[in-house]
Amino acid sequence: MSRFDRYLLSQLLVLFSFFALVLVSVYWINRAVSLFDQILANGQSAVVFLEFTLLSLPNVIRLVLPMSVFAATVYVTNRLSSESELTVMQATGFSPWRLARPVMFFGVLVALMMSMLTHFLVPSSSSQLDQRQREITENITARLLTEGTFLHPTEGVTFYIREISPEGILKDVYLSDRRRDSEVWTYTASEAYLLRTETGPKLVMVDGLSQIEVSGDERLFTTNFSDFTYDISGLIDASTKRREDIKFIGTAALLSDAGAISQRLNIPLGWIAEEAHGRINRPLMVISAAIIGFATLLLGSYSRFGVWRQIIVAFVLLIFMEIVRSATIDPVRSDASLWALMYVPAMLGFTLSFVLLWLASHPNALRGRVTA
Known part of the structure; x- marks a missing residue:
């Protein structure tokens, strides 16, 4: 050259x-x-x-x-x-x-x-x-374990945690599920835990309140619970499966x-x-x-x-x-x-x-x- x-x-x-x-x-x-x-x-x-x-x-x-x-x-x-x-x-x-x-x-x-x-x-x-x-x-756990922020893991779902203790306890949890056309499900709990099971991740809420709002006749059903298990595996969209x-x-x-x-x-x-x-x-x-x-x-x-x-x-x-x-x-x-x-x-x-x-x-x- x-x-x-x-x-x-x-x-x-x-x-x-x-x-x-x-x-x-x-x-x-x-x-x-x-x-x-x-x-x-x-x-x-x-x-x-x-x-x-x-x-x-x-x-x-x-x-x-x-x-x-x-x-x-x-x-x-x-x-x-x-x-x-x-x-x-x-x-x-x-x-x-x-x-x-x-x-x-x-x-x-x-x-x-x-x-x-x-x-x-x-x-x-x-x-x-x-x-x-x-x-x-x-990875639902990684997405939900964020304190002080309103999260939207999927469309129609809102999740909030006020504080996460060093032991992994979720303090003052709020979960709103608006994926149904005629109903809005809202859960509040003083404490909650995330558990991994064979059927998928679960959210165990303790000492809380469940509210179901029916939009058709504008009725509200409330239920107090000492513990309640919510299946959060449904928050994973089927489209996320690897192709x-x-x-x-x-x-x-x-x-x-x-x-x-x-x-x-x-x-x-x-x-x-x-x-x-x-x-x-x-x-x-x-x-x-x-x-x-x-x-x-x-x-x-x-x-x-x-x-x-x-x-x-x-x-x-x-x-x-x-x-x-x-x-x-x-x-x-x-x-x-x-x-x-x-x-x-x-x-x-x-x-x-x-x-x-x-x-x-x-x-x-x-x-x-x-x-x-």
């Missing part, structure tokens, strides 16, 4: 790291607000929040990598063009094809990172994140065992083909995005106002590729035999890159045709 290749590659990697860090931070902050509220509402600690953050990072990075590659390529190329560095290199005999070589190296490096994410890290971390979320949802998803399965398994996975998960083969080949296509699109961003900015003559028109053209081409990628999803999901369509956006990107580099190598081609 020549000195110029190392110089340009280092510039691209530095700017790529900067844009990736900024985009990941913006995306993470936007998600962290709701995630933090959800975790605190469930009575979890900051350690759980940190764990969830780390598990969600691979997917966040996967989303921002293509944008970071494109932004870094465009920024570096624009700066080199504005400072006439590209013009000097072309004057020494470097063709656009030669100038694009370090950009190709850059695209391949990021594509390898994208491949590692899409094929291994994202499926593994997403599966672990889903499992941990369901474990916390099903396998194709996003949690490795690419190799999706390609080699698609039929068995389709039967086990009861999903069409087309969805499996779209997921598997989409993971392979994304790294290829990263390479084409880098070359398109570089080659487009090589078009046109030097201007002291910069290459903003070429930047707009490059951005439009990138949007066009994304539109094509979105258009191929539904046909593949409908018919798995059309899996080759998933590679059309990447092939289109490589074709556009070749055309743009050829036009940059023959600056008089379009001008000559226009003149003719």
Whole structure:
């Protein structure tokens, strides 16, 4: 690798790291607000929040990598063009094809990172994140043992504890169950205990009052009790039961065992083909995005106002590729035999890159045709 290749590659990697860090931070902050509220509402600690953050990072990075590659390529190329560095290199005999070589190296490096994410890290971390979320949802004890706060473990249920003693006794408990359409059940107790049984967790309330409000005839039934057992396993929504998803399965398994996975998960083969080949296509699109961003900015003559028109053209081409990628999803999901369509956006990107580099190598081609 020549000195110029190392110089340009280092510039691209530095700017790529900067844009990736900024985009990941913006995306993470936007998600962290709701995630933090959800975790605190469930009575979890900051350690759980940190764990969830780390598990969600691979997917966040996967989303921002293509944008970071494109932004870094465009920024570096624009700066080199504005400072006439590209013009000097072309004057020494470097063709656009030669100038694009370090950009190709850059695209391949990021594509390898994208491949590692899409094929291994994202499926593994997403599966672990889903499992941990369901474990916390099903952990009624952890969700209910929060003193001084009105909790809503499920829709229609409100739970409150004034104080938890060092011995684990719940003081001044309030439980309201509004899940029935015509009745509201309210329980208050001076003390309560959480017990684990073979049939699920139970809440044993001592020295309390039960109130049943019937909305139809506006009657209220009250009963004093010395002890009462409430089955809180019903607070666990049935939807929290863990269900396998194709996003949690490795690419190799999706390609080699698609039929068995389709039967086990009861999903069409087309969805499996779209997921598997989409993971392979994304790294290829990263390479084409880098070359398109570089080659487009090589078009046109030097201007002291910069290459903003070429930047707009490059951005439009990138949007066009994304539109094509979105258009191929539904046909593949409908018919798995059309899996080759998933590679059309990447092939289109490589074709556009070749055309743009050829036009940059023959600056008089379009001008000559226009003149003719």
